[in-house]
Amino acid sequence: MIGNFWKNLKKKPKLGELQDKIFKFAGRDFNINSPAQLGNILVAMGIFSAEGGSASGGEGKIKKTKTGKISTKENELVKLRGKSPIIDLILEFRELNKLLNTYINPILKLSFKDEKIHTTLKQTGTVTGRLSSEEPNLQNIPIRSDFGARIRDAFIASPGFTFAAFDYSQIELRILAAAAKDAKMIEAFKKGVDIHKFTAANLNNLPMDQVTDKMRSRAKTINFGIVYGMGVRQLAQSTGMNLTEAQKFYHEYFNDFPEIKKYIEHIKNETKKTGYAETLLGRKRFFDLEAIRGNGFLESQMERMAVNAVIQGTDADIVKLAMVAVHKELDSRKIRPILQVHDELLYEVADDIIKEAVPRIRFIMESVYKLAVPLSVDVKIGKRWGSLVKYIK
DNA sequence: GGTGACGGCGCG
DNA sequence: AAAGCGCGCCGTCACC
Numbered sequence: 529m530i531g532n533f534w535k536n537l538k539k540k541p542k543l544g545e546l547q548d549k550i551f552k553f554a555g556r557d558f559n560i561n562s563p564a565q566l567g568n569i570l571v572a573m574g575i576f577s578a579e580g581g582s583a584s585g586g587e588g589k590i591k592k593t594k595t596g597k598i599s600t601k602e603n604e605l606v607k608l609r610g611k612s613p614i615i616d617l618i619l620e621f622r623e624l625n626k627l628l629n630t631y632i633n634p635i636l637k638l639s640f641k642d643e644k645i646h647t648t649l650k651q652t653g654t655v656t657g658r659l660s661s662e663e664p665n666l667q668n669i670p671i672r673s674d675f676g677a678r679i680r681d682a683f684i685a686s687p688g689f690t691f692a693a694f695d696y697s698q699i700e701l702r703i704l705a706a707a708a709k710d711a712k713m714i715e716a717f718k719k720g721v722d723i724h725k726f727t728a729a730n731l732n733n734l735p736m737d738q739v740t741d742k743m744r745s746r747a748k749t750i751n752f753g754i755v756y757g758m759g760v761r762q763l764a765q766s767t768g769m770n771l772t773e774a775q776k777f778y779h780e781y782f783n784d785f786p787e788i789k790k791y792i793e794h795i796k797n798e799t800k801k802t803g804y805a806e807t808l809l810g811r812k813r814f815f816d817l818e819a820i821r822g823n824g825f826l827e828s829q830m831e832r833m834a835v836n837a838v839i840q841g842t843d844a845d846i847v848k849l850a851m852v853a854v855h856k857e858l859d860s861r862k863i864r865p866i867l868q869v870h871d872e873l874l875y876e877v878a879d880d881i882i883k884e885a886v887p888r889i890r891f892i893m894e895s896v897y898k899l900a901v902p903l904s905v906d907v908k909i910g911k912r913w914g915s916l917v918k919y920i921k
Numbered sequence: 922g923g924t925g926a927c928g929g930c931g932c933g
Numbered sequence: 934a935a936a937g938c939g940c941g942c943c944g945t946c947a948c949c
Contacts, residue, residue, distance in 0.1 A: 594935085
């Protein structure tokens with residue numbers, strides 16, 4: 529259900545103020561929502577310094593879009609902070625504008641008389657076996673930014689019910705570790721340690737208690753990146769390392785977890801041989817081998833897609849099994865499925881049975897499929913979607 | 922008035 | 934030359 533949270537959310541005036549300030553710095557009016565116009569303004573202001581060829585530092589290179597225009601995406605703008613206050617104003621304008629025009633206004637319009645929002649889940653909408661959600665898409669409701677999280681608070685449980693959110697913890701990395709039969713990482717998951725910290729400890733040859741936040745953060749990036757086939761450049765970019773360090777980091781990772789490297793190679797080779805990648809449960813994603821023949825870039829792209837198809841696809845398979853199992857075993861009148869967000873199931877549970885229901889749902893989800901590592905589910909409960917609190921066993 | 926490509930960005 | 938997977942949706946722009 530949608531509460532009245534957003535009705536007194538006065539963001540329009542703020543947006544107008546930001547627009548005025550931006551125009552003042554720019555020296556003239558223009559359409560902030562047009563990347564083309566914005567790019568021109570920034571060039572005219574000298575913020576995108578048209579660097580001469582002599583620059584040896586390599587910084588300040590203007591990133592172009594695939595059609596050859598100047599890129600004004602957040603990553604690029606952030607680098608230009610400090611050159612002008614206009615940068616931060618634009619970023620703030622973008623965030624507010626996005627949240628208002630993509631979520632708050634359209635979703636209010638889609639609110640039924642019963643004050644509920646009803647999405648449509650497509651069962652065949654993706655290549656990996658995930659569901660997708662549309663009109664509205666409830667699988668991408670904000671949560672990461674502070675203001676974004678407030679949008680979630682407008683979603684409230686029905687009277688007499690409480691939200692219970694069940695989140696598979698690091699399920700993709702678990703699938704990878706199990707499928708690759710990597711003894712070291714399997715052991716870590718069995719012990720239930722903080723996996724990113726564990727990875728960092730291995731990468732830096734340190735005991736776990738000497739891992740710094742920065743080391744953990746970098747390990748987390750590479751743990752996720754591995755699954756998607758992230759390259760050295762991107763790794764460097766997103767961790768703040770230089771290319772040489774990033775290269776070394778990769779090397780170290782595959783040294784520490786050799787089975788993972790072997791398994792990823794195995795997926796790539798099998799896909800190139802058979803033309804398909806297969807989840808652990810046997811669902812296949814096919815590729816057109818003819819179309820990529822002789823094109824190194826397309827081949828690499830297919831390899832990344834294949835690795836992802838196995839990991840993300842197995843994840844999707846498991847979550848679907850869990851949805852079915854919960855439905856079969858429990859009373860859907862008191863435990864209502866509200867939403868699936870890829871590795872998370874949101875239920876609305878009658879207040880009087882919440883204490884028994886939560887452990888049962890958790891158990892079903894954790895035991896629905898057996899891997900070489902345990903599946904672990906985090907639970908949060910609460911009356912508002914944006915204010916759920918961890919449920920302690 | 923409608924359509925599709927594009928840049929951009931929200932989520933997992 | 935390109936190099937992070939999977940989605941849906943916004944506004945702009947070019948075009949019919």
